[in-house]
Amino acid sequence: MIQRILAPIDGSEQTEAILPYLEELARRLSSSIVLLLVYPPCFAVTKEPPFPVR
Template sequence: MYQRILVPLDGSQFSEAVLPHAEKLALALNVELVLLHVEVTPVPEFDAPIAALAPPKEIKKQRVNIKSYMKNACSRLENKGARATYLLREGPVAETILEAAEAMQADFIAMSTHGHTGVLRLLLGSVAEQVVHRSKIPVMLIRPQGKGNEGRDSG
């Protein structure tokens, strides 16, 4: 049956909204959660090498922080009884998520949406949308609580 669930995280609270759901699935199905963080590579249109974007010390510090964040996320899941590991990758986010899923033979991908709409979505695109449309395996999307509910009646 299922063995592995890939869970992409970008370090934001929005991306972590998927964790309680992934944890429940991992415990119920006795599967391993593989948390993935993708370090974004520079956008070719801006033609800026990564070294020009941040000093090397800052990049190294950021990578140490990301590794610590991922270890902490795994520990929190393991403390609740789930099996969890993490991967750190670099590249275009959606493409790297899909490549990691294939390489590790994930059974499905569980991820949060950021809920961008309008111009922001047009400018940033939707990683979740790209993953859903291009994935060969099932994708479970979780929308963070309160995101996109502005202006709606509660009754």
């Protein structure tokens, strides 16, 4: 059985749009979700993320 689902997110509208589906999948599988925040390489070395962090 799947225990954890790894979901890379980048703060874009596309990744936010999949979150409800991901939650439903995790609920049906009785799994937990691990979100991995990814940055484009050019932003990985700066102090500010390329999008607002909530």
